[in-house]
Amino acid sequence: MESGAQHAMARLMELYRLMARIRTFEEVALAAHAAGELPGYLHPSIGQEAVAAGVCSVLRRDDRITSTHRGHGHALAKGAEVKGMMRELFGRAGGVCRGKGGSMHIADFSIGMLGANGVVAGGIPIAVGAAQGLRLLGSDAIVACFFGDGAINRGPFLEGLNWAALYRLPVLFVCEDNAVAAFTAACTVTAGPGVVARAESCGVAAESVDGNDVEAVAEAAARLIARVRRGDGPQLLHARTYRLLGHTSTDQAAWRDPDEVTRARANDPLIRARDRLRAAGVAEADLDAILAEARAEMEAARADALQAPWPEAAEAWEDVQDIGAEPVEQL
Numbered sequence: 001m002e003s004g005a006q007h008a009m010a011r012l013m014e015l016y017r018l019m020a021r022i023r024t025f026e027e028v029a030l031a032a033h034a035a036g037e038l039p040g041y042l043h044p045s046i047g048q049e050a051v052a053a054g055v056c057s058v059l060r061r062d063d064r065i066t067s068t069h070r071g072h073g074h075a076l077a078k079g080a081e082v083k084g085m086m087r088e089l090f091g092r093a094g095g096v097c098r099g100k101g102g103s104m105h106i107a108d109f110s111i112g113m114l115g116a117n118g119v120v121a122g123g124i125p126i127a128v129g130a131a132q133g134l135r136l137l138g139s140d141a142i143v144a145c146f147f148g149d150g151a152i153n154r155g156p157f158l159e160g161l162n163w164a165a166l167y168r169l170p171v172l173f174v175c176e177d178n179a180v181a182a183f184t185a186a187c188t189v190t191a192g193p194g195v196v197a198r199a200e201s202c203g204v205a206a207e208s209v210d211g212n213d214v215e216a217v218a219e220a221a222a223r224l225i226a227r228v229r230r231g232d233g234p235q236l237l238h239a240r241t242y243r244l245l246g247h248t249s250t251d252q253a254a255w256r257d258p259d260e261v262t263r264a265r266a267n268d269p270l271i272r273a274r275d276r277l278r279a280a281g282v283a284e285a286d287l288d289a290i291l292a293e294a295r296a297e298m299e300a301a302r303a304d305a306l307q308a309p310w311p312e313a314a315e316a317w318e319d320v321q322d323i324g325a326e327p328v329e330q331l
C-alpha cells in the first residue's frame with residue numbers, strides 16, 4: 001500500500017506537472033506573440049502558477065471559477081483544453097470562444113470556467129451571482145473567484161464580499177497578491193492593513209498563505225473550500241506571490257528594482273517544488289522530462305493554432321451580444 005509520504009510526493013509531482021504546463025503555455029504564447037503570430041498582447045502570470053494550480057487542484061469539475069485579465073493559469077488548472085485555448089489566443093476557429101474572445105476573455109462553461117475579465121474586479125460580482133445561482137439550483141458546487149491585489153481597491157470587491165457574506169454564499173475569494181497593480185506598487189495605493197482585514201470587516205473569514213508554495217496553497221484552499229461547501233459562508237484566501245515578468249507581453253519591466261527580481265527568481269514556485277521533489281528522491285532528469293513534455297504539448301498547440309482557419313465572417317454577429325429581433329442589416 002502507498003505510504004503517506006509516497007502519496008504526498010505523487011501529489012506534488014502532479015502539481016509540478018500542472019505548473020510546468022501553465023509556465024510553458026505562457027512561454028510558448030509569448031514567443032508566438034514576439035514572432036507576430038498572434039494579435040493583441042498577453043498578460044503573463046509567470047511566477048504565480050502555484051496559486052492557480054494549488055486552488056484548482058482541490059476543486060471539483062462542477063465547481064466554477066472566475067478569473068482576471070491574467071487568467072491563462074486559472075483556465076488551464078481548471079481543465080481547459082490547450083489547443084482550444086491557444087487557438088483562442090490566435091483568434092482562430094476552434095478557439096474556446098470560437099476565436100472571438102482572445103486571451104482576456106477565455107471562458108469554457110463545460111469545465112466551469114466562467115471567464116477571464118479585462119475589467120479589474122469584474123469577476124467578483126459574476127462569481128457572487130453564480131454562487132447565488134448555484135444556491136437556487138440546490139447544487140453543492142462552489143465558486144472560486146480569483147482577483148489581484150489591485151482589485152481590492154475597487155467597489156465590486158466591497159459589494160461582492162458584502163453580498164456573499166450576507167447570504168452565506170458558496171464562494172472562495174482568492175486574492176492573488178503579486179505586490180503590484182499593473183505598474184504600481186499596490187501598497188502605495190492601498191489604505192489600511194490589507195485584504196484580510198477588509199474581508200473580516202465584512203464577516204468573511206480570511207487567511208494568508210505563501211502563494212509560491214503550491215502544497216501550502218492546496219492545503220489551505222482545501223480547508224477553506226470544505227467550510228464553504230458545508231455552508232459556513234464565503235471564505236477568503238490571500239496568496240502572496242510575485243509576477244516575474246512585466247504587466248503585459250510588451251512590457252520589459254525595466255521599472256522594477258533588479259535586486260527584488262533576483263530575490264523573486266530564487267523563490268520561483270516551480271523551483272521550490274523541484275527542490276522538494278529532489279529532496280524526496282526524484283531524479284533531476286524526471287523533472288526535466290516533465291518540463292520537456294509540457295513544452296512539446298504547447299508547441300504542438302502553437303503549430304495547430306497557426307494552421308487553423310480564421311473564424312467565418314458570417315459568424316461575426318453570433319455570440320457577441322443580443323441583437324434582438326432586428327436583422328443585422330438594419331442596425
Ligand SMILES: Cc1ncc(C[n+]2csc(CCOP(=O)(O)OP(=O)(O)O)c2C)c(N)n1
Nearest residue numbers: 070118119120147148149150151180181182
Ligand atoms: C476597472 C478597470 N480599471 C483600470 C483598468 C486598467 N488596469 C489593467 S490591469 C490593472 C491593475 C490590476 O492590478 P491587479 O488586480 O493587482 O492585477 P495585476 O495586473 O497586478 O496582476 C489596471 C489598473 C482595468 N482593466 N479595469
